[in-house]
Amino acid sequence: MSTELHEKGRVDGKMSADDVTLGLLREARETVRSSPLGVINTPMIPWCQTTLPLSVSCNVQIKLENMQKTGSFKIRGVANQFARRPKGGRFVTMSAGNYGKSFAYASKHYGSMGKVVMPETAPESRSVLIQSFGVEVERVPTSCLMNVVNRCVHEDNMSFLHSYDDLDLIAGHASLGMEVLEAMPEPDVVAVCCGGGGLLAGVAAAIKLSGRDKTRIYGVEPEGACTMYKSFIEKKPVAMDTKSIASGLAPPFAGRLPYELCQRYAEEIVLVSDEEIKAAVSTLYGSGLVVEPSGSAAFAAIVNNKIPELEGKNVVCILSGGNVGKDELGDFPD
The missing domain is CATH 3.40.50.1100 (Rossmann fold)
Structure with missing residues (x-):
């Protein structure tokens, strides 16, 4: 895509899913990788090397974005946004x-x-x-x-600067999807949290545009903040009064560009309850992983069997953030 088209679309807000190309995402990946903000390539560890429970026999790799600079994946998109402003x-x-x-x-x-x-x-x-x-x-x-x-x-x-419905932001988040493919070149399933949809859109676009047509990508939303789930049903971005312990996944509306990209590249959106999210935070903490409620949604979906046909599959679970204070951890069961 030409820089002129990129700049015009970013300013007037009329970018569409068609304008998100592999070349654009690769360019953003290099911007993120070389950013002075210090974005890191976060570790991906095998589930089997942790004490985490798993009822399905499959190969799950956990992407630790809770170890990212500033504590979450968000720095990826921000690095690309600020580089272009x-x-x-x-x-x-x-x-x-x-x-x-x-x-x-x-x-x-x-x-x-x-x-x-x-x-x-x-x-x-x-x-x-x-x-x-x-x-x-x-x-x-x-x-x-x-x-x-x-x-x-x-x-x-x-x-x-939009926190999820922005081309530069989504392209920056796509760097996470590219890192996933470097560690697991042929994933069968990828589980990603979804709020406004920026991370899911970026990861899904990166994986699908890289030629992994058979990879199933699932977005995970809280039941009380399911704007993307409802958008899939109504076939347009929708708004709702959102309420969830996972406040980072509860914006009042789904993003337009994220919706287009998620509709095109994601398999479906699955829902988890606040109780399932709370239990996930507690379970992860018990295994030595500090993950906030919003960052635990994909894990909650896997352990509660919300994602179909995992048996024998290569699965990626993204823990998207770890910004949870000691005062907040007291709200979760032991």
């Missing part, structure tokens, strides 16, 4: 925590002025952490997130 700009975003943390980290590095609009349901500790990077935080009801963002854009002359 002017340094020292004025940016606003909306986030429940993980994107906001990576956004704040990048803003400090690049000398940009940043503001994060957060849902009131997000842990207070996330706000404090983001503010420690010198970025302003405004907490509002989830239903008001976009209204406040629009106010910042129109009244304060800030540029909006």
Whole structure:
């Protein structure tokens, strides 16, 4: 894709799934890999070398994005976003925590002025952490997130960086899918958490455009925040009043470009309950893995047999983030 087309689409927001090419994703992979933000190639470990329970006989590899710089996969997309924006700009975003943390980290590095609009349901500790990077935080009801963002854009002359419905972000997240293929060249199944859909879109596009036509890619959403699941049913991006312990997977609407890419490249969306997510966090912690609720969704889907036909298959489970405070861990069963 030409740079001119890329820039035009990114500005006017009219990119479609057709514009996401393997060349574009490879270019983003190099940008992420060489980013001054220090994005790392996270480990992938065999499930059988842990004490984690597994009721199905299959070869599962666990991708540890909870060990990523800033504690989650979000830094991948942020690295590509900021590389393509002017340094020292004025940016606003909306986030429940993980994107906001990576956004704040990048803003400090690049000398940009940043503001994060957060849902009131997000842990207070996330706000404090983001503010420690010198970025302003405004907490509002989830239903008001976009209204406040629009106010910042129109009244304060800030540029909006979307936390999941953005081409550069999705292309950056695709670097995770490419790393998966380096470690497991022919996966049968890949399980990925899904909120607004940016990570699922990027990983699915990277794997499918790399020629793995037979790989089944599943998005996993909380039952109380299933915007992509409902979007698949209604065949268009939908909004809903979301509520889940996995606040990072509970944006108020599915992204347009993520929806197009997920519809094209993902097998289906499966749902897990908050109780299943809580149990997953506890189980992972008991095995020495600190993973937040949002980052545990794919694991919860596998251990609760939500993904079909895993017997004898090569499976990848992505643990997408580990930003959970000691105060929050007290909410989970032993």
